[in-house]
Amino acid sequence: MSRNSNDQSERLQLTLLDDSLDLLLSAAEAVSRDDGPRSLKEAVLHLGNGVELLVKARIAREHWSLIFADVDKASRDKLDAGDFASVDAPRALNRLEQIVGVPIGGRWNTHLKSLRQQRNRLTHFTATLDTAQTKSLVAKVMAFCVSFCEQQGMATARADDKLSAIHKNLTPLQEFVDHRIQNISANWKDALLWVCPECWQPALVIDGGEVDCKFCKRKADPLELAAVNAEGSIEDCPECDVEQTFVYILRHNGAWEWLCFSCGQGGAGKNYDHCMRCGRMDYAHDDNDGIQVCEECQTYIIERW
Ligand SMILES: [Zn+2]
Numbered sequence: 001m002s003r004n005s006n007d008q009s010e011r012l013q014l015t016l017l018d019d020s021l022d023l024l025l026s027a028a029e030a031v032s033r034d035d036g037p038r039s040l041k042e043a044v045l046h047l048g049n050g051v052e053l054l055v056k057a058r059i060a061r062e063h064w065s066l067i068f069a070d071v072d073k074a075s076r077d078k079l080d081a082g083d084f085a086s087v088d089a090p091r092a093l094n095r096l097e098q099i100v101g102v103p104i105g106g107r108w109n110t111h112l113k114s115l116r117q118q119r120n121r122l123t124h125f126t127a128t129l130d131t132a133q134t135k136s137l138v139a140k141v142m143a144f145c146v147s148f149c150e151q152q153g154m155a156t157a158r159a160d161d162k163l164s165a166i167h168k169n170l171t172p173l174q175e176f177v178d179h180r181i182q183n184i185s186a187n188w189k190d191a192l193l194w195v196c197p198e199c200w201q202p203a204l205v206i207d208g209g210e211v212d213c214k215f216c217k218r219k220a221d222p223l224e225l226a227a228v229n230a231e232g233s234i235e236d237c238p239e240c241d242v243e244q245t246f247v248y249i250l251r252h253n254g255a256w257e258w259l260c261f262s263c264g265q266g267g268a269g270k271n272y273d274h275c276m277r278c279g280r281m282d283y284a285h286d287d288n289d290g291i292q293v294c295e296e297c298q299t300y301i302i303e304r305w
């Protein structure tokens, strides 16, 4: 009997999608139950697995062989028997982007990576989670998955019931998150708020040295934040003199700015550049010849005259 490859891919997609949505729903139920660390841990584990299965469901729709770790070793017999190693999450995302042609986007890639790390920490070590952080993660990942299903035309009749159950669970979570975020942005309206790598909320207050999240209370390392967010070179901050925290980045409004992940200074309207004499970052002092030197070098040059 010959089997149609398209049918096989379609069937596999539906199975994986079904499993994925079950896991997401379990995550939402666990976090709503909130009966201590165990339910929070359960929520993050389900969430991590659920989002990975969703990505696999989408690449399976393209072709069933894409969920094999080694596509060269893919066979229908192995697929039917469930006898194969399946592709890991980073490579599944890569196939989604490179083969299926669905770009996830830099921000989501970072989020999904941090979720994976969190899940791995929970699997292998004892890590601590708090309710706010887990609620935020569940709300964010579920919203991502729901819109991914819709955008990719995966919201079939069979998946619809589960998606609507997810929507029902999402509303109270989203309300909890929105309420907290409103308070935080009102209390910290003058500080630089950045997206926290632990809870994914724009609640990381960067205002001089200590960088901590007002949503999930996690502390972040300015050096690490700079390294993760830098698109180009990382410089020493001319505002607070902390080394390797000053980066040139693309903001949400589409503008490129220099920003320090330690003091939160920089930003639009300020012109920074390398000193043409010593190479340090500084304000761009535009003299008549368009030669830019830092204040220290200016003093040095004037004294030498
Ligand atoms: Zn946080």
Ligand SMILES: [Zn+2]
Residues within 6 Å of the ligand: 237, 238, 239, 240, 241, 242, 245, 260, 261, 262, 263, 264, 265
């Ligand atoms: Zn600084």
Ligand SMILES: [Zn+2]
Residues within 6 Å of the ligand: 275, 276, 277, 278, 279, 280, 293, 294, 295, 296, 297
């Ligand atoms: Zn200089």
